Amino acid sequence: MTMHPHHPLSGEGIALHKPFPLTIRPLADKARFSLRIDPDQRIAASAVLGLNLPGNIGDVAYAGEKTAVCLGPDEWYVTVPVADQAEIEAGFAALYAQQPHSLVDVSHREVSIGIEGRDAALVLQSAIAFDVDAMAPGSGCRTIFDGKAQIILLRDAKDRFQIDVWHSFSEHVWHFLQVVAREIELDI
Amino acid sequence: MLLIHCPYCNAERPEVEFAYAGEAHIARPTDPSQLDDDQWRDHLYIRSNPRGLHYERWRHIHGCGRFFNAARDTLSDKFVTTYKASLPRPQIVQSEDTP
Numbered sequence: 001m002t003m004h005p006h007h008p009l010s011g012e013g014i015a016l017h018k019p020f021p022l023t024i025r026p027l028a029d030k031a032r033f034s035l036r037i038d039p040d041q042r043i044a045a046s047a048v049l050g051l052n053l054p055g056n057i058g059d060v061a062y063a064g065e066k067t068a069v070c071l072g073p074d075e076w077y078v079t080v081p082v083a084d085q086a087e088i089e090a091g092f093a094a095l096y097a098q099q100p101h102s103l104v105d106v107s108h109r110e111v112s113i114g115i116e117g118r119d120a121a122l123v124l125q126s127a128i129a130f131d132v133d134a135m136a137p138g139s140g141c142r143t144i145f146d147g148k149a150q151i152i153l154l155r156d157a158k159d160r161f162q163i164d165v166w167h168s169f170s171e172h173v174w175h176f177l178q179v180v181a182r183e184i185e186l187d188i
Numbered sequence: 189m190l191l192i193h194c195p196y197c198n199a200e201r202p203e204v205e206f207a208y209a210g211e212a213h214i215a216r217p218t219d220p221s222q223l224d225d226d227q228w229r230d231h232l233y234i235r236s237n238p239r240g241l242h243y244e245r246w247r248h249i250h251g252c253g254r255f256f257n258a259a260r261d262t263l264s265d266k267f268v269t270t271y272k273a274s275l276p277r278p279q280i281v282q283s284e285d286t287p
Contacts, residue, residue, distance in 0.1 A: 057196060057197045057198070057252055058197060058198075058199065071251075071252060071253075072196070072251075072252035072253050072254060073196060073252065073254065075252070075253065128202075129189045129191075129202030129203075129204065130191065130199075130200060130201055130202055131200075141197070141199075141201075141251060142250060142251055142252075143201070143202075143205060143250065143251065144202065144204045144205055144250050147204050150250050
């Protein structure tokens with residue numbers, strides 16, 4: 001029997017053309033890791049990942065298609081292309097002898113949603129209680145969406161955001177985004 | 189909604205990201221076997237419950253996951269300051285308008 005990952009949002013998409021272009025869409029599948037390691041061993045972990053793990057909470061590092069956001073003093077959320085997953089897992093398994101750590105594959109727990117357009121921050125502001133527009137591009141955090149769903153929010157660029165959310169919450173988040181996009185379209 | 193300053197994230201975050209975790213600076217007895225029942229009860233259950241400035245633990249559970257301490261006025265619900273766990277209680281001078 002072959003098992004296929006289930007994507008609750010596959011085939012969905014929201015596109016507005018007025019007043020300004022705005023697209024909200026599920027992003028391509030990727031491998032996701034939750035990494036906990038002694039912050040002093042950041043360099044060793046960075047070498048295995050092929051990307052410099054950021055040291056400050058909220059900072060995001062990019063290397064090609066790999067991203068890593070620092071969520072806590074010793075916690076990182078790392079996403080890489082699916083093709084690199086096995087190599088990274090093997091690299092960390094080898095590192096374990098020198099440095100105990102925890103690398104957990106959470107790929108199938110989350111779905112990613114991309115929000116792009118001039119009003120992207122406005123869309124998110126309707127569900128997030130802190131000042132979304134004050135987030136610097138290239139930063140991210142774990143937070144609560146609409147008072148219910150825990151998400152990981154990345155601001156890749158001034159007008160481009162990414163939400164990673166659990167499958168079970170994704171429909172709620174998606175419907176919320178649909179409603180907000182409609183309100184923006186109608187200028188309510 | 190209240191915004192709470194997390195000393196680890198160094199950012200103002202909405203209160204829904206946080207969980208309250210009781211009074212801060214409750215030291216566990218150094219020699220538990222010497223305590224009688226009343227002393228154990230006091231250690232486990234008896235809290236100061238002040239009207240006014242209260243030092244308490246919070247956890248940024250939906251953010252960085254860290255426990256930290258906060259000084260909050262229980263009357264106005266205003267956070268006076270937050271500081272990292274393991275730091276001593278900061279000295280706070282109550283201003284005239286707080287009871």
